[in-house]
């Protein structure tokens with residue numbers, strides 16, 4: 115079996131708007147290994163959500179995938195390019211919620227207000243397997259118990275507005291995991307929650323990942339969360355990947371000036387009295403605008419840099 | 433839910449009492465009454481009326497009694513189905529009212545079905561394919577529809593019917609069936625006349641209904657819960673109906689109760705143009721002639737229907753939207 119569940123190569127996405135074309139993704143390439151947590155970090159608008167939506171083919175007009183591949187190998191025998199599937203391909207419906215599922219940023223609005231929680235979680239099962247409604251509800255109840263919801267027998271018949279934000283996010287996580295997907299995408303799952311609940315949800319996602327041994331693609335702009343959650347990090351900026359490496363490599367010894375800038379801008383890491391760095395002050399603007407191909411370094415990490423800086427790096431590393 | 437129903441049903445009673453009082457006062461407001469307007473008419477025809485006859489007439493209509501007594505008699509009679517006598521049509525009001533109300537309801541319901549049958553699919557299509565050629569086409573046609581008064585549409589329909597098919601399409605029956613007892617042939621004749629008012633009155637509401645549905649649905653389509661459901665693997669058509677549409681139609685449920693008064697005031701002119709035996713024209717005639725029993729009964733019935741309609745919408749809405757049920 116291929117080591118990587120997902121191999122994204124040169125993915126490009128454009129949004130055609132009235133005022134011109136936005137190139138949301140340009141030559142995005144990275145791998146999502148099996149059974150590991152991969153984090154995507156980057157500032158707002160860097161293309162994190164668009165990347166995630168591409169994997170589930172949720173990009174809708176005026177956006178479209180204009181190039182690249184998303185190789186998906188759910189098991190030994192099947193492998194296909196998600197980016198190349200026609201819109202009506204039945205594999206897309208299998209994929210969505212079946213082998214890949216997603217937890218969104220806004221738990222308050224991610225569930226329909228007019229159906230019970232049980233109905234909505236069970237529906238995920240009914241979409242993918244031929245089981246009776248009762249069986250689906252029972253499995254939904256088990257999953258809700260697993261994500262830490264008490265009194266499930268009663269709760270399952272309640273509506274989303276009867277749940278708190280943190281509880282709703284647990285329901286959304288249960289809904290995403292109920293079909294045992296190989297890849298769980300979490301798009302800033304805790305941004306809308308308050309701090310104490312954030313920590314609980316993060317722990318829950320991490321624990322469930324260890325138990326179920328699935329892959330997780332975790333999107334955030336919080337490097338502190340990356341350190342806590344991820345095995346591997348992808349740094350994005352303006353629709354490009356600037357650096358890919360293990361958490362240790364990227365957070366301890368960042369190579370790309372932009373990554374260093376991100377780290378320097380974290381309040382906790384800056385030494386007392388030192389002014390917080392803005393990213394532009396660390397990185398020359400020109401460096402960020404001119405694209406460079408991703409190059410794999412000797413230690414296995416990948417980085418996008420101008421050739422002179424690369425040469426200097428190679429020298430330094432020997 | 434049961435407590436909610438009981439609360440709403442009993443809440444209707446004070447509303448209706450208040451409305452009945454208001455209607456009674458409003459009808460009494462203009463100077464003069466049915467007797468003076470009758471006298472005027474008789475005198476203008478050169479007829480002499482004795483003072484005794486006038487007093488008799490006043491007593492017959494209870495007009496010599498204090499207002500409160502008149503009100504109690506009127507509303508009391510109304511409750512047991514005795515709505516008095518229409519001087520204008522020289523028939524008991526109740527007979528007249530039920531007949532006209534029957535036709536009005538039939539036309540209202542059929543035009544509502546017509547409206548929804550066109551507006552809902554058009555609204556859905558327009559929203560789902562926003563900014564497509566068909567969307568522009570539909571919204572443009574609907575804009576024209578919105579700007580066309582229905583009496584003009586009625587005139588156009590009559591003209592077209594006359595020019596193209598050589599038939600006169602006024603009324604709800606052909607002359608030979610107008611006073612005939614109900615039979616299968618009369619029913620068919622009725623149905624063949626019903627579609628003109630149905631289309632003319634229905635088209636008026638179609639444009640606004642379609643535009644509201646389109647806007648609501650566009651709103652809902654961009655909500656996160658729709659993306660969540662899509663990401664769950666729900667099939668596209670089921671997704672559309674179960675998620676965004678289910679919520680986008682809720683506002684229509686709450687307008688059902690307001691349909692009666694809106695249609696009846698909108699219907700009056702069209703009905704006059706098309707010569708329909710419905711409530712609108714009769715109400716206007718009754719108000720002009722100060723035929724108080726007739727006008728009062730029409731208004732009171734409309735009030736009852738409106739309040740019942742609102743009750744129905746509220747209950748339907750509570751059934752459709754748990755957020756209201758669990759307020």
Ligand SMILES: Nc1ncnc2c1ncn2[C@@H]1O[C@H](COP(=O)(O)OP(=O)(O)OP(=O)(O)O)[C@@H](O)[C@H]1O
Nearest residue numbers: 129131136138157158159160161162163164165335
């Ligand atoms: N529906 C859309 N229409 C037009 N442009 C879009 C649309 N969605 C995304 N984009 C563009 O794609 C780019 C990347 O957006 P994306 O949502 O992926 O950012 P992000 O990294 O997730 O940011 P955030 O941290 O704010 O969620 C943005 O520059 C945005 O302009």
Ligand SMILES: [Mg+2]
Nearest residue numbers: 162163164301
């Ligand atoms: Mg985002």
